[in-house]
């Protein structure tokens with residue numbers, strides 16, 4: 001029972017970070033139709049940055065903030081290169097993000113080396129039903145929920161958020177109204193960077209991060225994001241939590257080295273399911 | 287107000303507009319009719335700055351807003367939000383984003399303010415599209431296919447609103463219409479666009495008496511024969 005509880009809570013926390021990465025995928029895809037293959041770079045850069053900032057004696061809070069903002073700036077840069085030029089085909093943008101993600105490896109290795117890093121944020125643990133659960137897990141869950149609530153308010157309550165949604169739903173009409181889809185796309189990339197950065201800052205104390213951790217993070221985030229067809233941040237949250245818990249149970253009860261495989265299997269299952277639903281609909285229509 | 291001179295617009299190698307010139311005067315209502323594929327939507331999209339002309343010039347004295355073909359609303363956003371976004375260009379001006387300005391002109395929209403625009407009927411959606419364009423406080427309104435897919439009574443209602451708007455605010459209108467009779471009724475002047483060039487122009491009365499126009503756009507009867 002106590003093992004079950006601790007797997008569940010740690011799974012939820014890890015799932016939250018997947019959901020944050022996923023919401024970055026969703027924000028970028030909704031506005032630009034580009035699947036950002038560099039999405040896994042943002043948490044990695046943020047995690048590595050915070051680790052070295054703390055190493056230089058910067059206090060908590062400041063270090064994390066720098067990591068997140070840096071990830072946002074990198075998101076913006078990826079956006080400028082991938083979609084900054086009007087008329088870039090979506091597929092070309094996608095390949096550009098893939099290239100940038102790989103290029104980032106080189107920079108990361110030069111700056112931080114190739115060893116995994118970690119740091120601790122919240123120390124201590126609490127006793128729940130006989131299980132010792134680190135406070136960090138609750139911090140991750142709380143921060144994620146607050147972030148999703150803020151995202152929801154941003155998209156549905158603010159004028160800028162509505163303009164972003166407008167670009168997502170009808171770019172032509174948005175342009176007629178004078179909304180610049182490229183600027184909105186860049187904003188989405190920056191937001192994707194910030195969200196990815198937050199995920200990295202939160203997960204590094206739980207799972208050490210190295211330059212190549214982006215694969216696991218991006219795959220898991222993508223698996224969570226396709227739950228809502230890459231278009232719904234809330235479905236991505238559900239997908240992330242589900243995946244996190246599933247992985248925690250697989251790791252706990254079967255074998256810890258199967259994490260990526262679980263995400264991959266989930267992606268395949270969801271995609272097959274969505275494809276079968278789509279063909280049913282088109283058969284009904286035709 | 288609007289002066290288009292020798293406009294040439296291409297899609298790749300295909301020429302969609304080949305030397306189009308037309309004028310709309312202050313507070314004037316002008317019709318543009320023509321068959322499918324003539325280049326009417328291409329023209330308004332160029333006026334709106336969505337397409338870039340190869341050559342020629344567009345001079346607009348004031349603001350132009352477009353009611354696009356097929357309404358092109360933001361279906362998941364509420365009617366009020368659709369309206370608000372129409373004011374994007376002037377968003378920093380006090381009160382510019384307040385959709386209540388439009389409810390005074392199109393009172394029906396107030397009831398639907400909170401409904402997602404995608405759930406409305408075609409006529410209601412066209413009303414939202416007009417309202418959204420009006421949020422930009424245009425001096426000239428380019429309406430692409432006002433009556434497309436709408437029942438006659440709904441069209442009559444929209445036409446009444448356009449007339450009122452023109453009378454009360456002096457908003458000029460460039461009306462693109464498949465229904466030439468409606469267009470000639472509403473507008474004092476008209477142009478005929480065919481395969482990317484203006485083939486006829488003049489007062490609506492003159493045009494509706496012309497045999498060529500009658501054959502192509504009025505179902506074979508000139509207006510005098512029809513009445």
Ligand SMILES: Nc1ncnc2c1ncn2[C@@H]1O[C@H](COP(=O)(O)OP(=O)(O)OP(=O)(O)O)[C@@H](O)[C@H]1O
Pocket residue numbers: 297300302320321322323324325326327328329355
């Ligand atoms: N995006 C595009 N790419 C290539 N060709 C286009 C594009 N849009 C329109 N065309 C072509 O340009 C020509 C003019 O099209 P346009 O849509 O302006 O006609 P229209 O007069 O508005 O027709 P309709 O009455 O059917 O709306 C057509 O031959 C069309 O095939």
Ligand SMILES: [Mg+2]
Pocket residue numbers: 326327328355430
């Ligand atoms: Mg058209």
